[in-house]
Amino acid sequence: MKVVVADDHALVRDGISSLLEAAGFDVVAQANDGMEAVHAASSLQPDLVLMDISMPGMDGLEALRMIKAEQPQIKIVMLTVSEDDQDLLEALRSGAQGYLLKSMDATSFVKSLEQLETGDMAVDPNVVNKIVGGYLELAQGNPSPSKEILTPREIELLSLVADGLSNKAIGQRLSVSENTVKYHVRQILDKLGVQNRTEAVTSAIRLGLINPE
Numbered sequence: 001m002k003v004v005v006a007d008d009h010a011l012v013r014d015g016i017s018s019l020l021e022a023a024g025f026d027v028v029a030q031a032n033d034g035m036e037a038v039h040a041a042s043s044l045q046p047d048l049v050l051m052d053i054s055m056p057g058m059d060g061l062e063a064l065r066m067i068k069a070e071q072p073q074i075k076i077v078m079l080t081v082s083e084d085d086q087d088l089l090e091a092l093r094s095g096a097q098g099y100l101l102k103s104m105d106a107t108s109f110v111k112s113l114e115q116l117e118t119g120d121m122a123v124d125p126n127v128v129n130k131i132v133g134g135y136l137e138l139a140q141g142n143p144s145p146s147k148e149i150l151t152p153r154e155i156e157l158l159s160l161v162a163d164g165l166s167n168k169a170i171g172q173r174l175s176v177s178e179n180t181v182k183y184h185v186r187q188i189l190d191k192l193g194v195q196n197r198t199e200a201v202t203s204a205i206r207l208g209l210i211n212p213e
Helices: 010-022 034-044 058-068 087-092 106-118 125-140 152-162 167-174 177-193 197-206
Strands: 001-005 026-031 047-050 075-078 097-099
Touching: 001 034, 010 026, 010 106, 026 034, 034 047, 034 058, 047 058, 047 106, 047 197, 058 075, 058 087, 058 177, 075 087, 075 106, 087 097, 097 106, 152 167, 152 177, 152 197, 167 177, 177 197
Parallel strands: 001 026, 001 047, 047 075, 075 097
Antiparallel strands: none
C-alpha cells in the first residue's frame, strides 16, 4: 500500500514513516502541511494519506475535503491528538476512512491501518463510543440547530452562493478548484437536508448561519 504521511512535525513524520516501512507499507512522500498533502496525492496517486488535523496554512480537514473532491478513491485516515467530537465527526462526514490518536501503541496503529485493505475503517477504540453517540444524535435529529451544522469554510462558501456567485467564481475567490466548490456545495445540501442552492441559502438564513444581507 502506497502511503503519504502529512504532519507539520518532522520527527513525527519520520517516526511514522519508519514504523510503516518496517510493517511493509511503501511511504512514497511526506508532507509538511495540508496543501503539500493535496499536491502529493494528486501527483503520486497513493492508496492512503495519513494526515494530522492541526497543521499551519491548510489544516488536515480542509486537505481531506480537497483530496476527496478530486480523488475520492484515495483512502484518508486522520492521525491526531485531538479527541474533540466536532473534529471526529467532521472528518467522518467529509469522507475519512479512519480516525486514529497519536497516543495509540505501535502494534494497534499498524493493525488499524491493515484493516483498510479488507474494507474496514481504521478507528481508535477510544473514539468508537463518540462515533456511535454522534450518529445517534444525527439519526434522532437536533432540535436546536446551531452554527456547528456547517464548518466555517462551508459558511464562507455559502455566503458567496447567497451573493449569486457561480461555482467557478467562488473557486477563484477561495483559491480552490471548481470541483472542490461542487463537493462543498453537495456537503452543505446534505447537512442542511435541502435539494438545491436556493433552499440551502434560505435554510441557512433561517438558522442564522449567514446574514440575509
